[in-house]
Amino acid sequence: MTRKLTIDSFTISDDSDCYIIAEIGHNHQGELDKAKQLFKAAAECGVNAVKLQKRDNKTLFTKAAYYKPYDNENSFGLTYGEHREALEFGREEYVELQKYARELGLTMFATAFDIPSADFLAELDMPVYKIASGDLKNTPLLRHVAKIGKPLIISTGGANMEDVERAYDVIMPINSQVAILQCTSSYPAEHHDLNLRVIETFRRKFPDTVIGLSDHENGIAMATAAYILGMRIVEQHFTINHTWKGTDQVFSLEPIGMKKLVRDLRRVREALGDGIKRVLPNEVGTISKMSKKLVASRSLPAGHALTGVDIAVKSPGDGLPPYEFDNILGKTLRRSLAEDDDIMLEDLS
Secondary structure, three states, X not given: OOOEEEEOOEEEEOOOOOEEEEEEEXXXXXXXXXXXXXXXXXXXXXXXXXXEEEOOHHHHOOHHHHOOEOOOOOOOOOEHHHHHHHOOOOHHHHHHHHXXXXXXXXXXXXXXXXXXXXXXXXXXXXXXXXXXXXXXXXXXXXXXXXXHOOOEEEEOOOXXXXXXXXXXXXXXXXXXXXXXXXXXXXXXXXXXXXXXXXXXXXXXXXXXXXXXXXXXXXXXXXXXXXXHHOOOEEEEEEOOOOOOOOOOHHHOEOHHHHHHHHHHHHHHHHHHXXXXXXXXXXXXXXHHHHOOEEEEOOOEOOOOEOOHHHEEEEOOOOOOOHHHXXXXXXXXXXXOEOOOOEOOHHHEO
């Protein structure tokens, strides 16, 4: 069965490059200009997409949560509600950022944390929707977003297989355009908690579905390992400066890290090759220089029957290969050979 998912004009499959998402989240600090800076830097790194987060805060949180005091170094408001509202973009900002993303050649989309946010994004005709790990069990939201008819990418942090299967079973009858991301919901995630082999488990369990990784680790090496295991979408938090205010900044990749991630993920697909063992053209000269051939170990007269002491194995390997050693023992020379002369099959009777 072929697993494919098309986002804009990029078709993700087992044979494709990895689809790389720069998770901007709220690292823009609620400032449009900073969001544009992040978009531009992400485009220069070579990613496929940039992603924001959309919340309808007053309907999303309980009153107790919304009005709870939120006084810390990363706070943008006196209460959690004020903090969240300060980081939220409205329609005007989203339209401007959509236009800017298109100019940069990026796909822009967002995580919908609630039904009003999903409707907000639908009015803007988002090409794909993200469902956060915290909403994997939110079947009303899953159904609502699935009905929009665009591809869904769902994260699975803090879940067991039953939770993943439930979400899959809810979405698939409505919309088969689904990707499932292995995710560890800790920020940052330690390498020993990533459980990358879940990617293989997901691939077996959902053979028609693209599998990916929402990567919260401090580094880039694990995404390359995940690609080898079958991951074809990766989401990495992205910032310009780790010292910017915000809880996500510290574990987000800066441009130098994102560039290396993109480079390595593009290389690894090519490096995996097709599995056919062959001699490559650029190996010929090196192997000829390093390998060996059969030559005369001393001067030998015509008519001499070769013995082991008559044959030497020496470089370069531009003559009879050493695996012919046993086959030429006892053969008679048709012509005389000087020391180090190549022993050729046509010289033997």
